[in-house]
Amino acid sequence: MNVDMIFKIAGIGILVVVLNQVLARSEKEEFATMVTLAGVVVILMMVINMISKLFDSVKTIFQLY
Numbered sequence: 001m002n003v004d005m006i007f008k009i010a011g012i013g014i015l016v017v018v019l020n021q022v023l024a025r026s027e028k029e030e031f032a033t034m035v036t037l038a039g040v041v042v043i044l045m046m047v048i049n050m051i052s053k054l055f056d057s058v059k060t061i062f063q064l065y
Contacts, residue, residue, distance in 0.1 A: 005050065009043055 016039030023032035058064070 005046065009046065012039055012043055015039070 016036055019035045020032045023029070023035060
């Protein structure tokens with residue numbers, strides 16, 4: 001696993017938390033929820049891409065088809 005990916009995920013998480021708090025304090029809870037949901041989706045897409053690469057590596061190592 002690349003350390004850069006961990007920092008990217010942490011950065012996105014921090015950004016989402018800050019935006020969520022700012023929007024919640026300005027009484028825009030709907031937008032805060034949408035920002036949180038978008039952040040989760042972005043991070044999930046990054047993790048799914050990493051898992052896909054892991055499965056490809058396992059297939060290559062064990063010469064599976």
